[in-house]
Amino acid sequence: MATKYKKMVDEMLTTEKSLFDEFREVHNRYFLNPKQTQDEFNEKGRKVQEVIRKYENILCGRSENTGYGAYSSSLAQKFQDEIRKIFPKIDFIGVKISDPFSDNLKRIKV
Numbered sequence: 001m002a003t004k005y006k007k008m009v010d011e012m013l014t015t016e017k018s019l020f021d022e023f024r025e026v027h028n029r030y031f032l033n034p035k036q037t038q039d040e041f042n043e044k045g046r047k048v049q050e051v052i053r054k055y056e057n058i059l060c061g062r063s064e065n066t067g068y069g070a071y072s073s074s075l076a077q078k079f080q081d082e083i084r085k086i087f088p089k090i091d092f093i094g095v096k097i098s099d100p101f102s103d104n105l106k107r108i109k110v
Helices: 004-015 017-032 034-065 069-086
Strands: none
Touching: 004 017, 004 034, 004 069, 017 034, 034 069
16 A cells, blocks of 8 residues: 555656656656756746645645644655655756856966
């Protein structure tokens, strides 16, 4: 029997299948080549983050109302960790990757 947070992840992936299938494809390309797919990854990723927040709120909303705040934060962490198993780079949504050595290098005069 799956735990509550795993059931919620499965439900989320099933309900929003097309969005997560698109994101999986972009995520895999981002994993291999982050600089070239950064903009597309961020764009699709923002939509995915909204859906994840929605399902996390559904999962944890009831336990916060009943006074189980510590339990709720632990449950939310497990939920997020389960998502990270599927999408390891999900925390990189919105992060700008730059190469400090290629941006306007100034020569040091000796």
